[in-house]
Amino acid sequence: MGDVQFDFCDKSFVVVGASSGIGRQITKELAESGANVLAVARNRERLEDLTGMSSHIQIRTLDVLSATPDDWNALATAFVEEYGKIHGAVYTAGISGATPLRGFDEAFAYRIMETSFWGAVRALQSMTKKKFSHEKASFVLFSSVAGVIGGKGMFAYAAAKAAVIAGVKTLAHDLARDGKRLNSISPGYVRTEMTRLYENTSNIPTNVIQNHLLGIGEANQVSGMALFLLSNRAEWITGQNFVLDGGYLCGPWN
Ligand SMILES: NC(=O)c1ccc[n+]([C@@H]2O[C@H](COP(=O)([O-])OP(=O)(O)OC[C@H]3O[C@@H](n4cnc5c(N)ncnc54)[C@H](O)[C@@H]3O)[C@@H](O)[C@H]2O)c1
Numbered sequence: 001m002g003d004v005q006f007d008f009c010d011k012s013f014v015v016v017g018a019s020s021g022i023g024r025q026i027t028k029e030l031a032e033s034g035a036n037v038l039a040v041a042r043n044r045e046r047l048e049d050l051t052g053m054s055s056h057i058q059i060r061t062l063d064v065l066s067a068t069p070d071d072w073n074a075l076a077t078a079f080v081e082e083y084g085k086i087h088g089a090v091y092t093a094g095i096s097g098a099t100p101l102r103g104f105d106e107a108f109a110y111r112i113m114e115t116s117f118w119g120a121v122r123a124l125q126s127m128t129k130k131k132f133s134h135e136k137a138s139f140v141l142f143s144s145v146a147g148v149i150g151g152k153g154m155f156a157y158a159a160a161k162a163a164v165i166a167g168v169k170t171l172a173h174d175l176a177r178d179g180k181r182l183n184s185i186s187p188g189y190v191r192t193e194m195t196r197l198y199e200n201t202s203n204i205p206t207n208v209i210q211n212h213l214l215g216i217g218e219a220n221q222v223s224g225m226a227l228f229l230l231s232n233r234a235e236w237i238t239g240q241n242f243v244l245d246g247g248y249l250c251g252p253w254n
């Protein structure tokens with residue numbers, strides 16, 4: 001844990017996309033802060049070691065591409081039976097990849113949009129119901145700097161992430177009527193499985209490294225914002241997009 005500590009004792013959260021990267025880091029930090037966490041991802045094997053890390057973590061498999069409203073409702077029902085109402089959820093599921101305009105794979109582009117955006121909408125449709133979530137529940141989605149300024153060569157990913165930002169600003173109205181909050185986080189380049197192709201920093205284009213004024217990020221430099229947004233310290237914050245990018249959006253644009 002870093003300098004900021006949150007006390008989530010008696011709080012229970014859902015993390016979707018918990019098997020790796022930023023979602024996994026958030027799951028661990030929530031459990032370390034005393035919360036119960038339902039860690040959700042496609043692959044049970046990749047989730048299983050999380051249960052060994054903390055008795056506060058339980059796991060559930062779900063593919064956000066195929067999950068129906070009934071599947072989401074079943075997840076939320078099981079959660080409520082185990083822990084009581086959901087205090088918040090973080091949706092980190094996402095896939096990335098090149099989609100150049102000429103000859104792009106339309107099915108792949110749809111999967112990108114489904115995973116980051118429509119999957120999140122379905123999750124919210126279910127979890128924000130009164131019978132499932134606490135009256136002051138907080139929800140956090142993941143966008144990207146690509147959703148703010150576009151992403152060269154990956155228009156489907158950039159469009160999906162822009163949809164997350166616009167969706168959050170709009171759906172925050174719906175949720176505020178019930179006292180619930182919804183925000184998004186837009187990281188810059190973070191070293192995770194999603195960016196593993198560039199694991200050796202020498203493979204990252206020099207301008208990407210240079211434009212992240214504080215260097216490229218790690219999952220634990222993003223996770224704290226999610227915990228903050230879930231906490232009561234953020235009780236007056238909704239409909240916002242928080243850029244965490246080591247200064248990337250400051251430029252220079254070379
Ligand atoms: N790493 C970065 O540089 C970066 C930058 C900006 C935004 N983001 C966003 O942050 C979020 C987390 O990414 P990450 O870097 O931790 O990547 P990651 O690949 O490590 O994690 C993504 C998670 O999504 C899950 N997932 C993907 N498809 C799924 C599906 N159909 N059903 C269920 N789960 C599914 C994966 O299993 C994994 O747990 C993503 O939304 C990503 O777009 C990442």
Ligand SMILES: O=C(O)[C@H](O)[C@@H](O)[C@H](O)[C@H](O)CO
Nearest residue numbers: 096144146151188189190208
């Ligand atoms: O969202 C992501 O998964 C990526 O990190 C990218 O968007 C890069 O940060 C950006 O493309 C740098 O140029």
